[in-house]
Amino acid sequence: GFLTDIFPEDLLTSSSLLALAGVVVGFIIVHLGTLISIEEFKRQWKTFVIGVSTVIGIGIALLVAALIFGERAPGGYEGVASALDFVIAGTGSLSGGTISVLIIQEAALGIGLTTVAVFPVLIAALQGLVGFPLTSIILRKEAQRLKGEYRAGRLQAPVQVEAAGAAPATKLPPAFRTTAGTLFVVGVAVLVALGINNLTDGILNTFVVALILGIALRATGVFKPAILSGIDAFGLMMIAIMILIFGPLATVQPADVAALAFPLFLAFLFGIAGIALFAGLVGKLLGYSVPISIAIGLTSLYGFPGTMILSQEAAKGAGESADEVAAIEGDILPKMIIAGFSTVTITSVVVTSIIAAGIGS
Template identity: 35%
Template sequence: MSQMLALVIVIFVLLVGDFVAVRTKAWIPSMFVAGILFLIGYWTFFPKEIVAIAGVPSVVAVMMMYLLITNMGTLLSLQELKNQWKTIIIAFSGIFGIVAALLGIGSLIFGLQTMIVAIPPLVGGIVSALIMSEGAQAAGLTTLSVFAIVIYVMQGFAGYPLTALVLKKEGRRLLDMYRQGNLTSAQEEIAAAAEVMPAMEPKLFKNMPEKYNTDFFKFFRLTLVAFLAYQVSALLAPIVNISPFVLCLLFGVIATSIGFLEKQVLQKANGFGIAILVLMLFIFDGLKQATPEMLMSIILPLIGTVIIGVAGMYVFSYIAGKILKVSKEMAFAVSLTALYGFPADYIITNEVINSLTEDEKEREALTSHMLPPMLVGGFITVTIVSVILAGIFVQFL
């Protein structure tokens, strides 16, 4: 298969996902549709390396991940992170619910070892899945080694539609409040801040003529901040293992706060669309490992693990939301980010918002209320907690 044919095919799959999401008003998220189509493709005529053939090897995807996560940091101010303390507590509560449900109920049904392998990938990303897969392989547990990868590549199929469902309910509630003028003052301030975000420019370069603030200058500053995050992570590695992606988010926030980066710098450099495209293809590339035989051999523990884990997540996030006075829909949506993380949390939230209203001010109000907790929740669950859990759980294999 030629590179251009492979590129046309994989982009067409993403396009079909978009069309279905628009047609169904995000009841069926694009990520879910594209995931199903990629799975069918790998089982039929797709080359296993179709994404790499199309020009997106893993090294390119990782580069885009650094840029995208740093760019996401520009959406959040230091004050906004403080404002999201409830989100952090809810995210931890959801993860605790998964762990409690699977170690308690799941281990009785499917065995303790199976649940030990399943938990970190279920609440995390590829890093935690690989840690558990390699740990199981080293312990001679070949089936569980495969199970860890399949949990990772399949968990989104539960998370995508559930998230779209609860976010649409939350979005409608907020729209009613907005249209009746009943949003709290804190939400109105956030909406006002979001409204002026595109106009804000980096303070450190305010005296520089605009003609010199080229796309390449924006890219240079963004990559420099991402590099510093990576470097700090490497320097801290002997003392404490902090993911460079976590630091990218933090450094993006700091760089924007001090005026080194503008808000949404990747969009302003005209690079956001291609970066999302690359990262989405990288995510679906993981489905090539899920063969029909593999899925059939572990289908019952897979379904059972997801159902029990999500049920535990809902119960604990509901309780946390009640205590913190956060709607059960928003609390559950934040916890569900553990099943997919970034960029799916960003994409699904925006799809839902766009499906609810065409008024720009209403979209900005919804975005300011729904997107920050979804982003923060995704980073807390997938990027931070899951890796820590994997490091602990792998020692029990």
């Protein structure tokens, strides 16, 4: 649309949608924090460790690719990007989701490296296409292994102890449970995160602090789980975020995108190799099977709800009875859910916030 002049180049800036998106990013990060249960992380600490190792593996693998395949590449209109810039952009986007892409874009556009800002957008567009089929194949193998464990009496279906449909508790008074009240209290959390960022001169990144506040406020019962879900403004906020992500495409030429084809191929090739190597090795050391360890690592490519869907499909495909399906799903699903949060939501945001400062250096 931008290349054919159907959309004017200044469409997003003149519409003020970019300004709206910039405001709501902090709200979304606090919301992501409230999706995380500390109790479940304690039970699945091995999965969390594998998820962290995955992000490290991606970074190391992409650094190796940069050392092998050259030092410099076209980086946009105002500057030249080094291979390290693409390593940072690739690590953040391969290991994370929307927020990591935004962090990379902010750093790259701030110094005029438009192509580096577009690179994570292209990775994000292809992550699911690569991650879903790979994970599906691996989880099917793991599900078959678990079926054997179940039939040998070494695996049992999980016992449900929580009442279905129980309403999550929150300490907020009724006035702050409305759409306006929810936006107010989340906005206060974002302002606190911004204040801490300013007090520490950026050492404690706003996004990282907002994520931690979301986790802490859910753990203490102040915020309910998934605090923004269900409010009237949530859909608009997500639309604004997507507009912010694709904003740099307004000034990108086809030649710039074509120049990224080879770096894009290398990012996925070496990135997935790093995932398999580090996740498989660390998982094996922690007592997990290699297939589930690699599947845990691959959650960095898509996150929730893909983690849930693929786990359920693998269990249904392998199980031949309701109890068998429940046992297989009960083993795979908690690991995959926590894996998605440990890579996409937590580790990637923290790591990307730190390494993004290296773009252009």
